[in-house]
Amino acid sequence: MGVRLGVLALQGDVSEHILGFERALRVMGEADWAVIPVRKPGDLEGLHGLAIPGGESTTISRLIGKNGLFEPLAGFEGGIFATCAGMVLVADRVDDPRVKPLGLIDMAVQRNAFGRQRESFEADISVRGLGRPYRAYFIRAPVATETGRGVEVLAKIDAGVVAVRKGKHMALSFHPELGNDPGIHVMFLEHLFTGK
Amino acid sequence: MKLEELRFGTELLKRGFASMQKGGVIMDVVNAEQARIAEDAGAVAVMALERVPADIRKAGGVARMADPAIILEIMDAVSIPVMAKVRIGHFVEAQILESLGVDMIDESEVLTPADEEYHIDKKAFSVPFVCGARDLGEALRRIHEGAAMIRTKGEAGTGNVVEAVRHMRNIMGEIRALQGKTPQEITSRARELEAPPDLLLETVKMGRLPVVNFSAGGIATPADAALMMQMGADGVFVGSGIFHSGNPEKMARAIVEAVNHYDDPKVIAEVSRGLGQPMKGIDVHTLREDEVLQYRGC
Numbered sequence: 001m002g003v004r005l006g007v008l009a010l011q012g013d014v015s016e017h018i019l020g021f022e023r024a025l026r027v028m029g030e031a032d033w034a035v036i037p038v039r040k041p042g043d044l045e046g047l048h049g050l051a052i053p054g055g056e057s058t059t060i061s062r063l064i065g066k067n068g069l070f071e072p073l074a075g076f077e078g079g080i081f082a083t084c085a086g087m088v089l090v091a092d093r094v095d096d097p098r099v100k101p102l103g104l105i106d107m108a109v110q111r112n113a114f115g116r117q118r119e120s121f122e123a124d125i126s127v128r129g130l131g132r133p134y135r136a137y138f139i140r141a142p143v144a145t146e147t148g149r150g151v152e153v154l155a156k157i158d159a160g161v162v163a164v165r166k167g168k169h170m171a172l173s174f175h176p177e178l179g180n181d182p183g184i185h186v187m188f189l190e191h192l193f194t195g196k
Numbered sequence: 197m198k199l200e201e202l203r204f205g206t207e208l209l210k211r212g213f214a215s216m217q218k219g220g221v222i223m224d225v226v227n228a229e230q231a232r233i234a235e236d237a238g239a240v241a242v243m244a245l246e247r248v249p250a251d252i253r254k255a256g257g258v259a260r261m262a263d264p265a266i267i268l269e270i271m272d273a274v275s276i277p278v279m280a281k282v283r284i285g286h287f288v289e290a291q292i293l294e295s296l297g298v299d300m301i302d303e304s305e306v307l308t309p310a311d312e313e314y315h316i317d318k319k320a321f322s323v324p325f326v327c328g329a330r331d332l333g334e335a336l337r338r339i340h341e342g343a344a345m346i347r348t349k350g351e352a353g354t355g356n357v358v359e360a361v362r363h364m365r366n367i368m369g370e371i372r373a374l375q376g377k378t379p380q381e382i383t384s385r386a387r388e389l390e391a392p393p394d395l396l397l398e399t400v401k402m403g404r405l406p407v408v409n410f411s412a413g414g415i416a417t418p419a420d421a422a423l424m425m426q427m428g429a430d431g432v433f434v435g436s437g438i439f440h441s442g443n444p445e446k447m448a449r450a451i452v453e454a455v456n457h458y459d460d461p462k463v464i465a466e467v468s469r470g471l472g473q474p475m476k477g478i479d480v481h482t483l484r485e486d487e488v489l490q491y492r493g494c
Contacts, residue, residue: 010456011219011240013212054216056240056276063238063456084216096275098236111275117299118323120209121202139212140277140299178212 002032003193006047008073009037010063012055012085013177020177021051024185041072049079049168049192052086054139054175057111060085061099074102079168079192081185087171088142105166106148113143113159113173125174127163128154130183136162136174143173168192205322210344213277213300213324214408217241217345217431221421221452222410224248224435227266228273234438237448241277241299243433244270249306249353250436250475253487259307261289264296271297279326284493285311287320294323300345301325305492306352306435315493318342328412331366333389334494336399339407340392346405348429349490350413353436355477357420359490360413364427367405374400404428413490416441416474418454418467425458442472 003025007017014037021035038044050073052060064070082090091101091109099111114120117140124133136155143160147153154170155163162173168191176184203209220240225231226248234242246262247255261282271278277299282289284303289310293301303316305328318325319342328349329335335346348367350360370389374382374396382400386393398406411424412433421432434451441447450467457463480488 009219013215013218015218016215055218056216056220058235058276059220059238059240059452062452066453066456098275116271116297117213117277118204118294118297120213121204122206122209123202137208137212139209139216175212178208178215 002034003030004047005033005035005049005051006038006043007035007051007053008060008086009039010055010067011059012053013175014053016177017051017053017083020182020185024182024189027182028186028189039067041068044072044076047078049081049189050076051177052080052082052089053177054084054086057085057088057094058096058098061089064089065100070100070102074104079170079188080104081188082169082171083175083177084139084141084173087144087173090169090171091144092148093146104169105164105171106151107144107161107164107171108146109142110145110160111142112140114138114141116140125155125157125162127184127187128152129187132183134183135179135181136176137178138162138174141173144171165191207344210324211407214326214345217277217410218408219455220431221448221455222279222431222433223438223448224433225270225439228269230439230444231270231273231278233445234448235274235276237445238452239276239448240431241279242270242274243302243435244278244280244298248436248439249489250355250440251353252306253353259283261286261292261307264292267293267296267298281307282316283307284309285314285316287316290316290321290323294321298323303327303343305349305489309492312493315341326410328490328493329367330363330490330494331389332370332396332399333391335367335405335409336389336391336395339405340395343407345408345410347410347412347433348424350411350415351480351483352413352489353478354414354480354483355416355437355440355475356480357414357416357423358480360411360415360424361427363413363490364411364424364429367409368428371399371403371405375403416477417471418450418464421451422454422458422464425455431455436475440475442474447471447474
């Protein structure tokens with residue numbers, strides 16, 4: 001059986017995430033794979049990995065509840081690749097009662113930590129394990145204000161922690177799916193396939 | 197680590213912001229209370245206004261940018277993005293909204309145009325813009341000026357979806373009609389559409405607009421919203437349709453769910469039950485020519 005990946009398709013930049021996974025799989029030379037949108041619990045069956053995209057975390061959280069996806073996502077056994085709103089959703093503690101976090105990664109996350117859209121920025125950051133500067137796009141981005149034991153910090157800037165890994169899961173404040181560099185996707189998938 | 201060379205307001209950040217709105221509902225609100233209702237219902241953003249389009253129609257006179265006090269009150273009330281409208285071509289109103297920290301500016305035909313020749317040079321701003329369009333040529337002219345997002349114009353404040361449907365068909369139909377044409381044929385069509393040729397070539401290659409494309413102007417029910425999604429919209433703006441309905445909270449939640457499940461009639465049926473009175477609406481054919489907003493700024 002080949003690689004099966006999904007993208008949570010309730011709201012946000014879903015198609016960008018599908019393309020991001022597809023591009024990384026091609027770069028890695030994988031032959032047998034599928035990337036599917038996930039809208040209901042049954043779609044999660046047999047998936048090795050799932051992206052939770054950027055979007056509005058309050059909206060996505062509400063739709064997770066409405067679609068009966070909270071328990072299935074909280075108990076998902078594959079790896080989760082969470083960006084921006086996704087990072088807020090996989091956290092354990094969030095500074096907004098409208099978001100019901102999935103509790104997959106032991107960390108506290110602050111929404112819109114940099115401010116509004118005018119504070120959105122792009123910059124080269126260093127990501128542990130990547131070995132070169134990485135162009136990161138922060139759009140009304142969150143940061144992790146605390147991380148628990150066993151949570152590996154992959155990138156940190158002055159404002160706080162912006163990339164973490166816990167087991168098979170990876171959570172990022174920024175948007176690797178918007179740029180052209182597949183590096184972070186490849187890192188996530190290699191770790192998912194080999195555990196390294 | 198220290199970050200060197202932070203860059204703000206780039207094209208990618210502007211279009212990226214618009215991408216985060218996809219699959220969502222952006223709701224018109226006129227005060228903090230409405231903004232909170234919209235946020236709790238699952239809106240991805242709110243449009244801060246002094247009056248919703250149906251009331252702008254009623255009031256008549258010159259419609260301008262909202263009072264900054266109203267916009268700031270709404271920005272304080274919610275954590276989701278806040279958008280606001282400026283008159284077509286009124287770049288000083290846009291400068292004011294940018295200075296307030298509004299997340300996206302709608303250069304809108306709903307307000308009285310300030311310039312009948314030129315739209316705002318949107319590339320000169322770091323805040324992203326959304327603009328209305330009735331057809332592909334208009335959409336590409338706005339993107340060329342720097343719009344990070346397009347919406348159908350429809351006919352705002354009517355509660356009548358017919359014009360939004362017409363504009364979405366115009367845009368998507370033209371893109372479909374150009375599939376399989378040679379670059380030379382596409383370039384020739386670009387001249388007829390008064391669209392930049394390179395943008396038209398890119399659009400045909402992608403099979404869709406190169407920026408996020410929402411629908412707006414007359415969406416009044418969950419079924420209207422799902423209709424626009426099935427026709428290819430990336431999301432919807434709902435103006436007067438929510439707070440001019442009998443039960444705004446219920447209507448807002450129903451439209452959010454209808455957009456999420458736009459291709460599942462059972463869910464749309466379920467959320468449409470017992471919604472109360474939708475906004476009354478206007479037959480577009482009864483409008484006088486000077487009352488039709490979509491002809492402004494082409």
